[in-house]
Amino acid sequence: MFGFSFEGFSAPVWFLLLIAVLALVVGYVVVQRIRRRRTMRFTNLELLEKVAPKRQSWLRHVPALLLVISLMLLTTAMAGPTAEQKVPRNRATVMLVIDVSLSMEATDVRPSRIAAAKVAAKSFVDGLTPGINLGLISFAGTASVLVAPTTDRKSVAQSIETLRLAESTATGEAMFAALQSVEGFSQIMGGAQGPPPARVVLMTDGKQTVPTDPDHPRGAFTAARAAAERKIPVSTISFGTPHGSVTINGETQPVSVDDDSMREIAKVSGGEFYKAASAEELRKVYDTLGEQIGYELKDADASRPWLALGVLVLLISAGGSLLIGQRLP
Structure with missing residues (x-):
C-alpha cells in the first residue's frame, strides 16, 4: 500500500x-x-x-x-x-567488507563472532534486491577481494562460508580495496547514466592494528576521507561486546570492540554507524541496511x-x- x-x-x-x-x-x-x-x-x-x-x-x-x-x-x-513509493533499485554497487582477524574467534557472541557474522552476512546477501551488484572483501593483516561486484548471490554466499581467520586488522587497506573495486566496476558499468550509486558496508569487531595510526596514508580515517571525496558512504557495523577475549599462543587477550573508530569512519564518509552486540542485533542491522540499500523512494504513478x-x-x-x-x- x-x-x-x-x-x-x-x-x-x-x-x-x-x-x-x-x-x-x-x-x-x-x-x-x-x-x-x-x-x-x-x-x-x-x-x-x-x-x-x-x-x-x-x-x-x-x-x-x-x-x-x-x-x-x-x-x-x-x-x-503521483505518490511516493518504495521501489527496488535497478542499479547500485555495494561492497561488503568483513573482518576476519583472530579477534573474531571470541565467543562473547554465541557461538562465536565469526560464526554469527557468517550467518547474518549470508542472510543480508540473500535478501538484497536483484538489481544490486554486490562484492565481497575480507581483511585481516591484508585485504582480499573475494568477489568482484556481481548480481550472482550464490558466489558471494559461498565465499562467505569459506572465510578463514588470520592475524592483524588492516581496516584502512580493506576500505581502499573496496573503493578501488567500486571505481573499477563503475568504469565498466557507467554508461550514459553515469556510474551507479555505491556504498561500502564495513563489519569489524576491533581497532585497526596495521597501521596503528588511523590517520596514516593507508589508515582507516584516511580511507574514510577518500570515500567522502568519491561520494561513497561507508556504513560501519561495530560487532561484539567490551568483554570479548581470545586465546592466542596460550595467552588470553582482551578484544574489545572499537565503537569510537567505527562511528568516526561512518561520520567522515557520510555513512551510518551501527552497533551489534549479539547475533540477533547483527541480523537486524543487516536487515535495516538491506532496506536502505535495496530500495529507494520515488514519485511513481x-x-x-x-x-x-x-x-x-x-x-x-x-x-x-x-x-x-x-x-x-
Whole structure:
C-alpha cells in the first residue's frame, strides 16, 4: 500500500475538464427547473401525484450525482497523481567488507563472532534486491577481494562460508580495496547514466592494528576521507561486546570492540554507524541496511486507484439509472 500525494500531478492541465463537469451540473439544474415549470402547468394535481410520487423525487437525482462524481474521479486520474513509493533499485554497487582477524574467534557472541557474522552476512546477501551488484572483501593483516561486484548471490554466499581467520586488522587497506573495486566496476558499468550509486558496508569487531595510526596514508580515517571525496558512504557495523577475549599462543587477550573508530569512519564518509552486540542485533542491522540499500523512494504513478474508483462509480450510476428511471442518465 502507499499514501497518496495530492500535491504532485504529472499532467495537471487535465483538471480543466472539471470546467466541463461544472457546466454539466449547471445544465442539469437548469433542465430540472424547466421540467418542473412545465410539470406545474399540469392542471390535474391528483393525477400528477400518481405519475410522479414525491417519495421518489430525490432518488432520481442519485444517478446524475454519481455520474458527476465518477467524472471528477476520472479527471483526477487523467491529471496523473503521483505518490511516493518504495521501489527496488535497478542499479547500485555495494561492497561488503568483513573482518576476519583472530579477534573474531571470541565467543562473547554465541557461538562465536565469526560464526554469527557468517550467518547474518549470508542472510543480508540473500535478501538484497536483484538489481544490486554486490562484492565481497575480507581483511585481516591484508585485504582480499573475494568477489568482484556481481548480481550472482550464490558466489558471494559461498565465499562467505569459506572465510578463514588470520592475524592483524588492516581496516584502512580493506576500505581502499573496496573503493578501488567500486571505481573499477563503475568504469565498466557507467554508461550514459553515469556510474551507479555505491556504498561500502564495513563489519569489524576491533581497532585497526596495521597501521596503528588511523590517520596514516593507508589508515582507516584516511580511507574514510577518500570515500567522502568519491561520494561513497561507508556504513560501519561495530560487532561484539567490551568483554570479548581470545586465546592466542596460550595467552588470553582482551578484544574489545572499537565503537569510537567505527562511528568516526561512518561520520567522515557520510555513512551510518551501527552497533551489534549479539547475533540477533547483527541480523537486524543487516536487515535495516538491506532496506536502505535495496530500495529507494520515488514519485511513481498513482492514477490506477482513481481510475478504478471512477469506473466503479460510473457503473453504479448506470445501474442506478436503469433501476430507478429505466434508462441511462
